[in-house]
Amino acid sequence: DTGVSQNPRHKITKRGQNVTFRCDPISEHNRLYWYRQTLGQGPEFLTYFQNEAQLEKSRLLSDRFSAERPKGSFSTLEIQRTEQGDSAMYLCASSFGGDGYTFGSGTRLTVV
Amino acid sequence: SQQGEEDPQALSIQEGENATMNCSYKTSINNLQWYRQNSGRGLVHLILIRSNEREKHSGRLRVTLDTSKKSSSLLITASRAADTASYFCATVDRGSTLGRLYFGRGTQLTVWP
Numbered sequence: 001d002t003g004v005s006q007n008p009r010h011k012i013t014k015r016g017q018n019v020t021f022r023c024d025p026i027s028e029h030n031r032l033y034w035y036r037q038t039l040g041q042g043p044e045f046l047t048y049f050q051n052e053a054q055l056e057k058s059r060l061l062s063d064r065f066s067a068e069r070p071k072g073s074f075s076t077l078e079i080q081r082t083e084q085g086d087s088a089m090y091l092c093a094s095s096f097g098g099d100g101y102t103f104g105s106g107t108r109l110t111v112v
Numbered sequence: 113s114q115q116g117e118e119d120p121q122a123l124s125i126q127e128g129e130n131a132t133m134n135c136s137y138k139t140s141i142n143n144l145q146w147y148r149q150n151s152g153r154g155l156v157h158l159i160l161i162r163s164n165e166r167e168k169h170s171g172r173l174r175v176t177l178d179t180s181k182k183s184s185s186l187l188i189t190a191s192r193a194a195d196t197a198s199y200f201c202a203t204v205d206r207g208s209t210l211g212r213l214y215f216g217r218g219t220q221l222t223v224w225p
Contacts, residue, residue: 004154006154031211033211033212033213035213040217041217041218042116042200042202042215042216042217042218043155043200043213043215045212045213045214048210048211048212050210055210056210056212089152091154091155093155095211097211099143099160099211100145100157100160101145101155101157101211101213102157103147103154103155103156103157104154105153105154106153106154108152
């Protein structure tokens with residue numbers, strides 16, 4: 001395992017549908033982060049896990065969003081009742097101790 | 113919310129020239145990091161500089177940090193076409209135990225062969 005893996009790479013969905021993304025971090029990394037990036041902007045923090053505990057959630061994470069990290073391994077990010085404004089790149093990152101994050105390639109969501 | 117602001121927003125240079133990008137931020141920080149992002153891809157960590165450091169080098173990269181001015185610069189020497197990408201600075205707040213990153217909007221660097 002040499003990096004952070006995200007699936008799918010691309011997702012096109014109709015408005016109102018639910019979508020789920022998966023992130024597999026570097027195996028020895030205890031910290032996992034989700035960020036969202038819209039066109040022309042820098043990534044914005046969504047949520048953070050230390051092992052299996054979700055320790056912080058951004059106000060950007062409305063009640064339509066939920067994230068899990070069962071057993072402190074992979075993580076999933078689910079968006080329910082998608083809206084066009086949810087279209088973005090969703091990035092996952094992991095680290096050990098908080099320095100030098102490793103980012104995945106992201107999942108690009110398009111809501112039509 | 114965004115913390116840093118990169119300047120310029122876009123930079124276009126010829127191969128072999130040096131590229132300098134600047135970043136300003138607003139709060140007291142633990143460290144500042146620079147990342148590169150190729151179009152439509154994830155971010156690649158380039159370098160981390162801590163609040164008690166003033167300068168750091170990694171290969172063709174040189175980063176400076178001035179905490180009194182709340183600013184940092186990234187210098188890429190002898191640029192190559194492969195350096196074409198967006199470059200982001202990101203900060204971690206002082207005292208943060210979670211390591212949350214605050215990103216700027218980035219500088220789009222184009223290096224012409």
